[in-house]
Amino acid sequence: MRPYRFCPDDGAALEEVDGEGGSRCPSCGRSWYRNPAPTVGAAIVKGGRALIAERARQPKRGRYDVPGGFIDTDEHPVEGLKREVREELALEIEVSVEDCVSMVPHRYGDDGVAVLALGFKAQLVGAGEPRPADDVASVRWVATDELDAVDFAWPHDRELVRRALKDAAAGG
Numbered sequence: 001m002r003p004y005r006f007c008p009d010d011g012a013a014l015e016e017v018d019g020e021g022g023s024r025c026p027s028c029g030r031s032w033y034r035n036p037a038p039t040v041g042a043a044i045v046k047g048g049r050a051l052i053a054e055r056a057r058q059p060k061r062g063r064y065d066v067p068g069g070f071i072d073t074d075e076h077p078v079e080g081l082k083r084e085v086r087e088e089l090a091l092e093i094e095v096s097v098e099d100c101v102s103m104v105p106h107r108y109g110d111d112g113v114a115v116l117a118l119g120f121k122a123q124l125v126g127a128g129e130p131r132p133a134d135d136v137a138s139v140r141w142v143a144t145d146e147l148d149a150v151d152f153a154w155p156h157d158r159e160l161v162r163r164a165l166k167d168a169a170a171g172g
């Protein structure tokens with residue numbers, strides 16, 4: 001990925017990239033790195049099916065992913081995941097650190113932002129029905145034998161859903 005050219009803090013032109021991938025700012029002395037941004041996603045399973053969402057926005061509009069998104073600064077990934085699911089679908093989920101079954105580095109969007117996608121299996125709290133927000137075009141519940149036919153935006157979401165359904169079928 002292209003290194004930073006200007007200091008994100010004070011706008012000074014940065015020096016050449018050093019051996020560790022950082023670019024030093026001659027003004028404030030800090031070194032800047034292009035580290036991946038963590039994202040969180042949930043495969044919410046109920047009755048042998050998992051909830052997937054059709055993306056209403058770019059990138060990958062019209063294709064499917066799992067509910068989730070970027071976490072906020074200082075936010076715990078599990079809390080970030082619960083927040084994203086609440087915002088996108090008005091659903092409460094039960095999920096913990098132990099439910100993280102997938103960690104995939106990938107690139108997001110046309111400019112190739114580096115992302116570390118953390119995938120969780122999750123369960124609904126109560127009997128809520130999903131009420132999609134603006135960034136979700138539609139939702140559907142899918143079974144394992146339907147997964148290969150779904151147009152997932154990212155292959156790792158298909159594998160996350162497959163794993164979550166398999167574990168649920170095994171009682172886990």
Ligand SMILES: [Zn+2]
Binds near residue numbers: 007009010012
């Ligand atoms: Zn600086």
